[in-house]
Amino acid sequence: MTLDAQTPTLDHWIAGSPAAGDSSRTSPVYDPALGEVTKHVRLGSASDVDTAVAAARAAYAEWGRSSIAKRQTVMFAFRELLNARKGELAAILTSEHGKVLSDAAGEVARGLEVVEFACAMPQLTKGSHSLNVSTDVDVYSVKEPLGVVGIISPFNFPAMVPMWFFPIAIATGNTVVLKPSEKDPSVANWLAALLAEAGLPDGVFNVVHGDKEAVDALLEHPDVASISFVGSTPIARYVYEKGTAAGKRVQALGGAKNHMLVLPDADLDLVADAAVNAGFGSAGERCMAISVVLAVDPVGDALVEKVRDRMGKLVTGDGRGDADMGPLITREHRDKVAGYLDVAADDGATVVVDGRGVTPSGGAPDGFWLGPSLVDHVGTTSTVYTDEIFGPVLSIVRVASYAEGLELINGGQYGNGTAIFTNDGGAARRFQADVEVGMVGINVPIPVPVAYHSFGGWKSSLFGDAKAYGPSGVDFFTREKAVTARWLDPATHGGVDLGFPQNS
Numbered sequence: 001m002t003l004d005a006q007t008p009t010l011d012h013w014i015a016g017s018p019a020a021g022d023s024s025r026t027s028p029v030y031d032p033a034l035g036e037v038t039k040h041v042r043l044g045s046a047s048d049v050d051t052a053v054a055a056a057r058a059a060y061a062e063w064g065r066s067s068i069a070k071r072q073t074v075m076f077a078f079r080e081l082l083n084a085r086k087g088e089l090a091a092i093l094t095s096e097h098g099k100v101l102s103d104a105a106g107e108v109a110r111g112l113e114v115v116e117f118a119c120a121m122p123q124l125t126k127g128s129h130s131l132n133v134s135t136d137v138d139v140y141s142v143k144e145p146l147g148v149v150g151i152i153s154p155f156n157f158p159a160m161v162p163m164w165f166f167p168i169a170i171a172t173g174n175t176v177v178l179k180p181s182e183k184d185p186s187v188a189n190w191l192a193a194l195l196a197e198a199g200l201p202d203g204v205f206n207v208v209h210g211d212k213e214a215v216d217a218l219l220e221h222p223d224v225a226s227i228s229f230v231g232s233t234p235i236a237r238y239v240y241e242k243g244t245a246a247g248k249r250v251q252a253l254g255g256a257k258n259h260m261l262v263l264p265d266a267d268l269d270l271v272a273d274a275a276v277n278a279g280f281g282s283a284g285e286r287c288m289a290i291s292v293v294l295a296v297d298p299v300g301d302a303l304v305e306k307v308r309d310r311m312g313k314l315v316t317g318d319g320r321g322d323a324d325m326g327p328l329i330t331r332e333h334r335d336k337v338a339g340y341l342d343v344a345a346d347d348g349a350t351v352v353v354d355g356r357g358v359t360p361s362g363g364a365p366d367g368f369w370l371g372p373s374l375v376d377h378v379g380t381t382s383t384v385y386t387d388e389i390f391g392p393v394l395s396i397v398r399v400a401s402y403a404e405g406l407e408l409i410n411g412g413q414y415g416n417g418t419a420i421f422t423n424d425g426g427a428a429r430r431f432q433a434d435v436e437v438g439m440v441g442i443n444v445p446i447p448v449p450v451a452y453h454s455f456g457g458w459k460s461s462l463f464g465d466a467k468a469y470g471p472s473g474v475d476f477f478t479r480e481k482a483v484t485a486r487w488l489d490p491a492t493h494g495g496v497d498l499g500f501p502q503n504s
């Protein structure tokens, strides 16, 4: 796409200011509720990435050695500014992503939690000290920053996902190059400007916009110590393999297909509310969305009725108005998601609610609309079941027993989130132990851990050992150095001894 005079162009953010870089490539950014291009974003080249990494490396020389007190001052100031201006950020987010304002505000709030967690970094990075491990010998371990760290984020949480990582990375003394999604890039620049206002020195936080070219440049750059990636499973696998082959520390969080297992003793009104909230919130574009409800016989028919009733009251429309659910991110994605309704019918499932004819509240007819859709009796060989649809299409699969439901959950390639709904504490406890999924909800449909635990799935939902934020995040952004020290009294010097050191 070439630039035109009518639409603005979003620059990178390098060394404390906007930077055009040297690439002429750009990508259109839409307002999904209007279906209109509102700006273009630059697609950075390898040389733009190199410029940003050089700025981060230069800043690391001081920031990596800065006092804890200085880093905390910036973190607390950032927390205050973000809290005061979170509404502004939510509005930018909605204008490019499409999610409703209350949902955008919720996303910012979950990001703020991580900033608050990072404000406690002095406590979290104290290290450990053992006195007299041998006569007059002490051992202590310290946590040091890695250097320049790369973050690559997806479109669906343009504020929260970068905030899963950069507050912890910065508070532990690293400097950052963020490559946000090119589909909703403005949030990243807004956050960069706010960090600068909070007193963060130039070059500690940089943003390079772009696509595969910029991602590859980050993965290959010798001065980038680590990569934190969040996105779809094929790209997560690629990033993990390429990044680790280049010797980097990599955490790569991938896609999901989250199941909610409903036992016959569950409160079906609670279940129906939870299924609708978790299936259609953010138009299903959440990695923790519930996309499959496993209804254990005989509750299926009653549950489908309750879910259908609630869906009838949902308003789809412009996220700036009174809607419960906004549009999808692009026209291509909307069409792909809608296509699964045809697949469902072809594969013998029942399309109970078809969202393709939805009339949006507000927005424009050209917006990327798809109303909440419900498909019952989905077969487990259909791609409606096996693919991550990432849209407002909720599947109901009928199962005969807890064991059959569990087998389906554990048989899938993903292991991000899951939930069980039951009033039987023993069954819930057994599920917690039996299920091969990284985040488990018990009567909670979207079990996203709070900031002082860590977030991450299993299997193809996370490549690498480190989860996001929480204690795992602190470990990821620091490396431990163990020091063994002896300050000798010359009188006790043992002289030459070629034996392996032993403790005494």
Ligand code: NAD
Residues within 6 Å of the ligand: 152, 153, 154, 155, 156, 157, 161, 179, 180, 181, 182, 210, 211, 212, 215, 216, 230, 231, 232, 233, 235, 236, 253, 254, 255, 256, 286, 287, 388, 390, 416, 457, 461
């Ligand atoms: P995506 O994989 O298309 O893009 C993610 C990032 O990778 C973007 O910055 C994008 O520019 C870049 N990218 C895209 N194609 C690339 C390529 N060929 N080579 C190198 N880089 C490339 O994902 P998305 O559509 O932006 O986000 C939705 C996906 O993210 C879903 O699969 C969702 O489940 C997943 N997600 C996972 C989590 C989690 O915590 N596990 C959280 C949020 C989103």
